[in-house]
Amino acid sequence: MKITRYKKVQKYLKFYYNNFGFHQPYQVLIDGTFCFAAFKEQINVRDQLPKYLNGQAKLLTTRCIIIETEKVAKKAHGALTILKQFGIHECGHKEPIPGSHCILSMIGKKNDKHYILASQDRDLQEKLRNKPSVPLLYLHNKSPTLEKPSKASQEKAGQTIEANSFLFISETQNEALKTMKQALGIEEKIEEPKIIPKKKKIRNPNPLSCKKKKKKPGTASKPSESAQDKGVSEGKVRKRKKKKIPKHLKQQLSVSAAM
Numbered sequence: 001m002k003i004t005r006y007k008k009v010q011k012y013l014k015f016y017y018n019n020f021g022f023h024q025p026y027q028v029l030i031d032g033t034f035c036f037a038a039f040k041e042q043i044n045v046r047d048q049l050p051k052y053l054n055g056q057a058k059l060l061t062t063r064c065i066i067i068e069t070e071k072v073a074k075k076a077h078g079a080l081t082i083l084k085q086f087g088i089h090e091c092g093h094k095e096p097i098p099g100s101h102c103i104l105s106m107i108g109k110k111n112d113k114h115y116i117l118a119s120q121d122r123d124l125q126e127k128l129r130n131k132p133s134v135p136l137l138y139l140h141n142k143s144p145t146l147e148k149p150s151k152a153s154q155e156k157a158g159q160t161i162e163a164n165s166f167l168f169i170s171e172t173q174n175e176a177l178k179t180m181k182q183a184l185g186i187e188e189k190i191e192e193p194k195i196i197p198k199k200k201k202i203r204n205p206n207p208l209s210c211k212k213k214k215k216k217p218g219t220a221s222k223p224s225e226s227a228q229d230k231g232v233s234e235g236k237v238r239k240r241k242k243k244k245i246p247k248h249l250k251q252q253l254s255v256s257a258a259m
C-alpha cells in the first residue's frame, strides 16, 4: 500500500476516533453489493480490510443481508460464500427486509455502534452521507477505499478534515462567537463609544489619533480641521470652545478608524 494512501486512511480513522469514538476492533458492516464486487475483483476481504485499516476489524453482516443475497444466489453465489464468512449481528427483523433498509436501521440516527459500512450501493451511500459519523468503505479499482468523512460528519465534529488546525465554524458556533464578541465589546458597540472619547479627553489624547491628525494639516487646509488639531493637542482648552460636539464625534470617528 502506498504511503499517501496509508496516511489518508489513518487520518480519517483518527478523525472518527477523536470525534465519534471509533476504536479497534472496527466493526465493518458488509452488504451483498460489496461482496459481489469483492468476488468479481478477486479480493480477499478478510485479509484486505484489516490490512487497509491497519487494525483489528470485526467483519459483520446481518441475516436480512444474507437472505437478500440468497434470493439472487445463482448470480451471486460467490458473493454469498464471502458473506457467510462474516459474523452476524442481530438486526431484530423477524421478517427479512431489504439489505439497505436493514443497514439503515442498524446504523440508526447516530451510528451508536460505530459501524463502518462496506457497500457499493450508491443510493445507500448517498443517504448515509447525510448522517454524521458513518464511515463509508467501498472497492475502488480493486482497492478498499475509506471515503473522506462527509460534510455532515465534519460539521457535527466542528472540524474540517483538510486542516485539523483550523476550526470549521458551524452556524451555531458562529452565533456563539458573535455573542462572545459582543460581550467582550469587540463588535457592534453602538452607544459605548460615546463614553470612551470622554474618558480619553480627561486622561490624555490617543497618540494614534494625534498622529493621524498631525498628518492632515500638512495636506488639508480646512479651518475646521486645524481647529480640531488644536483642540486635540491642547486637551482641556478644547472643552471651552463652542465646537464641543463635532470634536467628540470626529475624535470618535478617528478612534474607531484606528481600531
Ligand SMILES: [Zn+2]
Binding pocket: 062, 063, 064, 065, 091, 092, 093, 096, 097, 102
Ligand atoms: Zn435486518
